[in-house]
Every structure is written in C-alpha cells, then in structure tokens.
Amino acid sequence: MTDTEKPLPPDELGRRLTEVFDLVGPLYRTAARKVELGEAVEGASAGVRAVLNLLRQNGPMTVPQMGRAQALSRQFVQRMVNDAAGRGWVETIPNPAHQRSSLIRLTEAGRATITAVLAREHTLNRQVGGGLTDAEVRACVRVLTEMVRTFDHVDLG
Template identity: 80%
Template structure:
C-alpha cells in the first residue's frame, strides 16, 4: 500500500476536504443557474425539481420526510410542494399513517416534467471532460457521501 492509498490523518483530511468544499459551492451554484435556465420553458424552479425528483425516486412522502432527506426547512419544502401542486405536478393525498401530515404524490404531469429536466441535465453531464473513470466517480461519490454524513445531524428548521 503506497502513501496515497492510506487513510489521511484527521488534520490533513480536514485540509484536503476544504479543497472539496471550495469546489462544491461554485459547482452547485453554477449547476443551479444552468438548471434554472430551463425554467421559462418547463416552469419548474430548482426547489420544485428537487421535490419532483425525490418523489420519483422514493414514492409518496410527507413534507417532513422530504425536508429531512433534503436537509431543507419544512417551510421551504412546503412552498415547493404548493408550487408543484398549483401546476398539477403533485397531488396531496390522505396519509393513513398520520392524519395531520398528508402524503405528497407525483402526478403523470410531474413525471413527464422531471423526465424532461433530467434529460436536459444528462445532456449537460455528458459534456463533462477529463476522461473520468468509473473508479474516480465512485471515489468522488464515496467522499461526498462521507462528508454529508458528518452534517446529517444539523437541524434545518
């Protein structure tokens, strides 16, 4: 095992992960701007896009569940759900497990919209250069997942 294959000591890891944060912020903001450029055509904000994609992946959920998963305030998620419902992209249905917290369900119109948005994002992601390998992408996902776990306990409300 060479030095690059050994786990970093905590102090060095902290400095290296700062480099990651320094890239993630601008990347996130630029990606949001690019996604929002499609908003006039599709009508979905980045927040609504996140709600629709989560419902597409996970199925029916409550606002508090979506809030926890996305690390966003319940109030923000509720506004996004309301916006999506006003466009007919989600519907609010009774929750047999909890009377006061309705389930949010994606509609066929919502599925069609998120498929369009994801298709556009996929086209953009295909343009990423650097001859990246599967191992490099897996490593990146692993690093970001570990970083995310560190902040799972942060309360957003």
C-alpha cells in the first residue's frame, strides 16, 4: 500500500477536508444560481427543485421526512412544498401511518418539471472537463457521503 492509499491521520484529514469545504460552498451557490436561472423556463427555485427531486427519488414523503433527508428545517420544506403545490407539482395524500402528517407526492406536472430541470442540469454537468474518471467521481461521492454521515451524527457545538 502506497502512502497515497493509506488512510490519512486525523489532523491531516481535517486539513484536507477543509479544502473540500472551501470548494463545496461556492459550487453549491453557483449551481443554485444556475438552477434558478432556469426558473424562467420551469419555474422551480433551488428549494422547490430539491423537494421535487427528493419525491422523485423516494416516492411520497412527509414534510418532516423531507426536512430530515435534506438537513433543512420543517418550516423551510413546508414553504417549498406550498410553492410546489401552488404550481400543481405536488399534492397531499392521506398517510396511513400517521393521520396528522400527510404524505406529499409528485403530480404528473411535477414529474415533468423535475425531469426538465434534471435534463438541463445534465447538459451542464456534461460540460465538466478535466478528464475525470469513474474512480475519481466514485471517490468524490464516497468522501462527501462520509462527511454528510459524520456531521449528521456529530455535535460540533
């Protein structure tokens, strides 16, 4: 095993992951702006896009479930759901598991909207250069997934 294949000591890992944070913030903000530029086409803000995509991936969910899945407040998710419902992209259905917490599901119009948003994002993502390999992308996803998992369970305060 070479030095680049060995797990990093905690202090070095911390310094290297700071580099990731320094890139993730600007990347997220730039991507959110690109999504919202498409709002003129689809009408979906970055927050509504997140809700629509979560429902596309998971099927019907409650607002609290969506909040936990996205590490967002229930109130923010509720506002995004209300916006999406006002546009006819989601609907409320009874929740057999919990009478007071309805399920939210995509409508056909919502499915068409998130499909259009994702197609536009795919076109943008195809333009990423650098000759990235599958192994590099898998490694990036692994790192970010581990960071999310860790920070979801660690109290930093």
